[in-house]
Structure formats: structure tokens, C-alpha cells
Amino acid sequence: MVNSVAGDGRNAWRDLWVLLPGERNWANAARLRAQLSKRLDHQPLSPAEAISEAAKAMNTTLNAAMLLIKHVDHQSTTITERRLPKNRREHDLMDDDY
Incomplete structure (x- = not known):
């Protein structure tokens, strides 16, 4: 979606801002992705x-x-x-x- 609006050659994760349910502030998608990745790295093994x-x-x-x-x-x-x-x-x- 971001690439179709802003054009190719852009990092959609950095350009996309998300307003999560219950939140008042918009969050950058790249930052949310990094936080999720960090949490997944620290999860215990099955x-x-x-x-x-x-x-x-x-x-x-x-x-x-x-x-x-x-x-x-x-x-x-x-x-x-x-x-x-x-x-x-x-x-x-x-x-x-x-």
C-alpha cells in the first residue's frame, strides 16, 4: 500500500505510521516491527x-x-x-x- 501511494524505492516500514486500538499516539511501523522482533528473540524455546x-x-x-x-x-x-x-x-x- 505504501509503495503504491509513495512510489517504489522507499522503505514502507519507515514511511508507515499506525494508530493502534486504544492508543492516542501514532507509532512508526518500523519501530513496532523492531519491538516485536526483540520480544520474539527473547521468548523461551518450545x-x-x-x-x-x-x-x-x-x-x-x-x-x-x-x-x-x-x-x-x-x-x-x-x-x-x-x-x-x-x-x-x-x-x-x-x-x-x-
């Missing part, structure tokens, strides 16, 4: 969305835990492998008769 977000967070946490476990496992196996007999110095070996 139960399904909340469960989905929790599942994503749990998945990320479990992946991080698995990486830590792999790292610790790798560290524990590489430390013992460094001291295998093929890498030991001769004076590190103990004689059996001690």
Missing part, C-alpha cells in the same frame, strides 16, 4: 526445541570426552612403549641374580 538444543550440547560434550579419553590412552601407551627392551640402555637392565 519443549521440543529445548530438548533438541540439549541433545546437541550433550553430543558436543560426549565428543569432547571421547577425544580426551583417546588422548589419555595414547599418552599412556606411548610412555610405556618408550621403555621397551629394544629402547633400553644396557645398564638400565637389571640382572636376574639380584
Whole structure:
């Protein structure tokens, strides 16, 4: 409607002013739109969305835990492998008769 009255190339949200029922002052449509958008951004998630977000967070946490476990496992196996007999110095070996 605004574009047909004012012509193309204009932002209809900025040009449109609205008088809401029960209000005495006119309000700019762009400002009302921004207020509505802000309210929608702060609305709580639906139960399904909340469960989905929790599942994503749990998945990320479990992946991080698995990486830590792999790292610790790798560290524990590489430390013992460094001291295998093929890498030991001769004076590190103990004689059996001690």
C-alpha cells in the first residue's frame, strides 16, 4: 500500500505510521516491527526445541570426552612403549641374580 501511494524505492516500514486500538499516539511501523522482533528473540524455546538444543550440547560434550579419553590412552601407551627392551640402555637392565 505504501509503495503504491509513495512510489517504489522507499522503505514502507519507515514511511508507515499506525494508530493502534486504544492508543492516542501514532507509532512508526518500523519501530513496532523492531519491538516485536526483540520480544520474539527473547521468548523461551518450545519443549521440543529445548530438548533438541540439549541433545546437541550433550553430543558436543560426549565428543569432547571421547577425544580426551583417546588422548589419555595414547599418552599412556606411548610412555610405556618408550621403555621397551629394544629402547633400553644396557645398564638400565637389571640382572636376574639380584
